[in-house]
Amino acid sequence: MTRNPTDLYHSLIRDQACAPRNFGPAPPDWRVFHAENPACGDAFNLALDLDGGRIRAARFNGRGCAVSTAAFSVATELLTGEMLEDWQTRTEAIQRWLAGLTPFHPQWPDALRAFEAVRQFPSRVHCAALPWQALLKPQPGHTEAPS
Amino acid sequence: MIDAQWIAARRAEFPFFTDSGQPPPAYLDNAATTLRPRVVATALARACTDLTGNVHRATHHWSEETTMAYEAARAAVARWLGAAEPAEVLFTRNATESLNWVATGWGQARGQPGARVLVTAQEHHSNLLPWRAALQRCGGACLVAGVQPDGRVDPDQWHAALAQQPQVVAFPLVSNVTGIVNPVAEWARAARAAGALVVLDAAQGLIHHPPLALAASDFDFVVGSGHKLFGPPGIGFLWARRAHLNWLPPPLLGGEMVATVTATTAQWSEPPWRFEAGTPNIIGALGFAAALDYLRGLDRDQRTNHLRALTQYAQTALAAEPGVRLVGARPESAGILAFTVEGIHPHDVAQFADAENVAIRAGRLCAQPYIEALGHESLCRASFQVYNDESDIQRLLVGIRRARAFFLAEHKP
Known part of the structure; x- marks a missing residue:
């Protein structure tokens, strides 16, 4: 079975991986979430500027592959202006969709569809799922790049 | 010298190639697991169809035949390792399980507050985490000999740590990351002279190494996995000197490992059976023995020369490739080559290699x-075997070039 990697690296993924949005350190008072993929060495912090439960702004920092970098980049764009709790309740459903277990939910933003091809690459599902896993892992600490 | 005819003959022995289209896939993930030759597949199938009955239990002849075949497999592994007797070979699931048995058992039987175990910074997690856990339970400390920038273990650090008189010294035969071959005979001699138990993680590199001749060696425990020796997954070994099997506690209790059981007491069977509670992986053991037969049938010098030539070819070819950096590459590397591609994560490099049918x-x-x-967070690793040739390396280069063209062409800084 030979698959074309350009199917995986949808133009939006390549664009966001090569020029990630909202990338870099965040102010120290932002809430930090963390996720890493022990198998491949991806490690990211996702920092949210919260106003009550609403996300005023989002940034991310860390190192990873093109798919996980793009996933965090897209996530920061999707999360801005949204209620944190709304997305925390969606994370499991998004991961199930990425794993190919359920169809795309019609109420989710179209930008997520850029990761549709991941469903054909089982070993890369965890890369695309990383920001959504992070949302359930708030950290007590800082916003620096994870070591 | 890379002998095309010899490689073609090897490929013809592996269904992975004969059952695939053209060009044949480039399987360069041999350090993770080797391919299985047809003779192993046949041995596994025959074990499934021809052997009936459990081992060491019944008096019917089917059980006796299975028992004889299983113990013959143990004897084959023992011969291959140069063990003093088959009873020194315990069948396990893999090298990881073997190391866990040794570390946990040592901790239970001999671990005490202040105990020290020396490992290297080169370890696979399997030869690090079980020791840490055992030491944590007994209140001991793990000494770690660091590595030099070239990836080799720093000899000064190692000897300085040995001077702290650790009870156990554990190290890998070959690094699973860089393929660096360690001076294990020299280390074993020094560790034994210092009064330590010597544990060799031979999961990596055993397939290329000259016979270990364990009976006459300075090792106390040696572990390995069948699936890295052309055998099936799920079968490995723990070799231990007979004397150690008397104090090492059995990892599992239950059927087959006991001599007598009363209402309140139990007496264990003799080694090796006291370590193999429950029904063992009989089929896997027979497949493992068949793999060792296959390996023995390949001329060692030819295998060694082929591997050395191909590794050097790969090192030269990748070092000359723009954007590629080799990590810990040495002329004597045991068929493993670690590298990075500047600006591209190793997973993305591997994805483009996969598209070229390169693993x-x-x-x-x-x-x-x-x-x-x-100095890295993750790496790419290519590893070679008897069925690999220069074309496999060239196809890996194509994958790397395509990855660079895709990710870097429009996004140059």
Whole structure:
């Protein structure tokens, strides 16, 4: 079975991986979430500027592959202006969709569809799922790049 | 010298190639697991169809035949390792399980507050985490000999740690990341002279190494996995000197490992059976023995020369490739080559290699402390075997070039 990697690296993924949005350190008072993929060495912090439960702004920092970098980049764009709790309740459903277990939910933003091809690459599902896993892992600490 | 005819003959022995289209796939993930030759597949199938009955239990002749075949497999492994007797060979699931048995058993029987175990910064997680856990339970300390920038264990650090008189000294035969071959005979001699138990993680590199001749060696425990020796997954070994099997506690209790059981007491069977509670992986053991037969049938010098020539070819070809950096590459590397591609994550490199029908490994390679000591977060790894040739390396280069063209062409800084 030979698959074309350009199917995986949808133009939006390549664009966001090569020029990630909202990338870099965040102010120290932002809430930090963390996720890493022990198998491949991806490690990211996702920092949210919260106003009550609403996300005023989002940034991310860390190192990873093109798919996980793009996933965090897209996530920061999707999360801005949204209620944190709304997305925390969606994370499991998004991961199930990425794993190919359920169809795309019609109420989710179209930008997520850029990761549709991941469903054909089982070993890369965890890369695309990383920001959504992070949302359930708030950290007590800082916003620096994870070591 | 790379002998095309010899490689073609090897490929003809592996269904992976004969059952695939053209060009044949380039399987360069041999450090993770080797392919299985047809003779092993046949032995596994025959074991399934021809053997009936459990081992060491019944008096019917089917059980006796299965028992004889299983013990013959143990004897084959013992012969291959140069063990003093088959009873020194315990069948396990894999090298990881073997190391867990040794570390946990040592901790239970001999661990005490202040105990020390010396490992290297080169370890696979399997030869690090079980020792840490055993030491944590008994209140001991793990000594770690660091590595030099070239990936080799720092001899000064290692000898300084040995001077602290650790009770156990454990190290790998070959690094699963860089393929660096360690001076294990020299280390074993020094460790034994210092009064330590010597544990060799031979999961990696055993397939290329000259016979270990364990009976006359300075090792106390040696572990390995069948699936890295052309055998099936799920079968490995723990070799231990007979005397150690008397104090090492059995890892599992239950059927087959006991001599007598009363209402309140139990007496264990003799080694090796006291370590193999329950029904063992009989089929896997027979497949493993068949793999060792296959390996023995391949001329060692020819295998060694082929591997050395191909590794050097790969090192030269990748070093000359724009954007590629080799990590810990040495002329004597045991058929493993770690590298990075500038600006592209190893997983993405591996994805483009996969599209060329080339299998390489990418990530932390189950050796995160070592990779970080070398200054990286993750790496690409290509590893070679008897069925690989220059065309496999060239196709890997095509994958790397396509990855670079895709990720870097429009996004140059």
